[in-house]
Amino acid sequence: MMKFLFMIFFMIPLCFLKKMFWMVQMMMMLMMLMFMFLNINIMNFNNLSYMMGCDLISFGLILLSIWICMLMIMASENLYKNNYYMNFFLLNIIILLIMLYLTFSVMNLFMFYLFFEGSLIPTLLLIMGWGYQPERIQAGLYLLFYTLFASLPMLMGIFFIFYEYNYMIMYYFKFFSMNFYLLYLSMILAFLVKMPMYFVHLWLPKAHVEAPVSGSMILAGIMLKLGGYGLLRVMILFQKIGMKLNFIWVIISLVGGFYISLNCLCQVDMKSLIAYSSVAHMSLVICGIMSMNYWGFMGSYIMMIGHGLCSSGMFCLANINYERLQSRSLYINKGLMNFMPSMSLWWFLLMSSNMAAPPSLNLMGEMSLINSMISWSWLTMIMLILISFFSAAYSLYLYSFTQHGYYNMGVYSFYGGVSREYLMLMLHWLPLNILVLKIDYMMIWF
Template sequence: MVFSGLSLVVLLVLVGGEVEVLFGLFTGVFLLYPLLSWDFSAELSGLVSLDLVGSVMIVLSLYISGLMFLSSVGVNRFKAFSSLILLICLILVMVFGASSFFIFYICFESVLIPTLLLILGWGYQPERMQAVNYMLIYTVAGSLPLIYGLSFIYFSGGSSAMLGLENSVSKSVVFFSWLYVVAFLVKLPVFPFHLWLSKAHVEAPVSGSMILAGLLLKLGGYGFLRLCGIVELLRLSVPMIMVLSVGLYGGMLTSVMCVRQVDLKALVAYSSIGHMSFVLLGVVSNTISGVLGGILIMLGHGLCSSGLFSLVNYMYGNSGSRLICLNKGYLLVCPTLSFVCFLLSVSNMASPPSLNLFGELLMFMVGSAFSCGILLILGVMSFMSACYSLFIYVSSQHGKSFSLWVPNYLFSFCSFIVMLGHWLPLNFLFLFVS
């Protein structure tokens, strides 16, 4: 059934029509439903191993990829574009399903190539070259210590299998463990490794932003979870306190920066850094509640942030600008767009019953076990999240529209389905949490 869902999604996406993609998306997700069960596990010839975390990320990858096709049907060079999206989706499925650390690392780095081609080929500003350079330097330089650590463990007599290493390797003998996780800190990203993210988001097309926010940022959290099986993370160790303190403090600063942004796309991009700081806290806590909260936040952020980037793209298509001062008055012009913007904004601020709410509640429980200072930082980040989420809605939907702005297309039914496709699972997957 799982392979049937994968093949049906790929087949109908290759056809290229909106109706076919929509039908394949929902039918494929229905066939992939067994992957979301709590006790699901699978093993195939020692090359593929799936558990709850990997299966959830695979379903998220396929779902976001289908929504990307729906929101980008009219792009130039659609065949080349669809080939890149399918390649990225295939690599992500291999990453989340790999049983070997070396296969995971190869796919982890390979996804960078089609993403760079997507930004270079379909970006619309000359600054995309600088964004690509930032992204390439940060990700490649950060991953070099990781491959050294994995090779050191393998040539010391260890296995390359993820599950085998978790059971056989003594965590205390893995030296310089915090140097190995720099690759995942860059991919999350957390402060101060976040500079490439805002540039890549701003210069990428809408599909590139949806991939970066909805899928690629989850590689950092997923890799962190896998590496925690062989790396010793002491709650009161000096490296852990330093990394966690800097990451949370940077997340609080970027959350404050979101309120002062004048670019809608940059605002949504910087908001991702604050959400990923919650994931960092949950992963390094070494508790069941922390890991579950991190998974819920990754899943909720992947759906909500991808929907917000798609929403900003529709506003840009109408006004021709991403500036907040030139995107106003949509409540009178297109009430349907305003309704969807309200739904996504309140979900981004962790309102019930979204997945972000359950994840942040678990993070507050974990933060209270650390210190009052961390709990205070989490409170500020959650409050600022509500501030900039309401700022997105009020500043763009209310007010008087620009006098020279005339809408050049209506908010189509397909666009509404794309927006609603992000919001529905974000607010109804809580039924699986209980």
């Protein structure tokens, strides 16, 4: 695992050389290929190096991180054209990638906490430095304070675990059970805010709407997955107490997911709609993990990877429109089928994946999650039906609103998209639908 860390570290000097913008991206692509060919033993941690290791959950999420970071550079060509602090931008992305790589690969719980919080800073710089509106400072503060408010109790919890057992290696958690209410609450809360669970989700739409396209991609693609990853890791400690208390989070998430889905149908800002849909999808992931059964863990892992690709692709689409029309409002982004017929296909493909149509990973994940929830309690069926129905409803709403109808007469000149944009969308959509062929890897990892 150390070798890839060194590879990312040695990409830092490339940021400051002239005409190296695409070179950094190519290096990430190369690293992605090299990382893909690691032989992963599904059952245990392997590829061990000092304090670092990699099992299947880490492997999938690190792969996703490198992929999304590569696509972020691809999506931000405007910065390169206008020479808008692009060296610092590349440096920021590489530092972010280092943080994410370490978060997913370290085995020590305290180090995990350190990098989990550390990944916040490059994201904050992305939003504040390259965002579009003056409200981005407020959005950045929301992001910072929501996350920090919940993470101090978690730090205390980690110290307590160390005080009790003198160990912090995640691999050994399966041998212990900690039956303390406060510890349970303090360890879970930080991850629930990061997910984000309904009630503590207010930072997410704000951060998404103000962030540049790269910021939105990394937030939707990876940042929300940090919470899920953390829950998957620490839930093993809280099996007994989880049986008593997990129903609270499940109820909040199910009702919240339904309410947010309704909220999506009221949005007029494309980015805001996609951001709220992330909250709805992540609420299902929380339910899956909290149900504490095999199908739930499996489904939440698949859903996290599927949603990371799908949501990131949708933010790319919204940004492609924003670059043309200088607006994200649905009232102005209408009738785009007349202007960009080829782009309409990508809108359709990504929207269908978002509402969990086959053969996307989202469908596989949702099937596992629905399985796990109904075996947990058949009453959840009511909310699951509503969430599934409305997720299809807002996906269709966004698609039909943007692609059909009278187009805005203010649009004088237009170009139908360049190969870079189509390639970028294909690199989101293809793994999302091709990985289903290797679903056996994701289904047998306990």
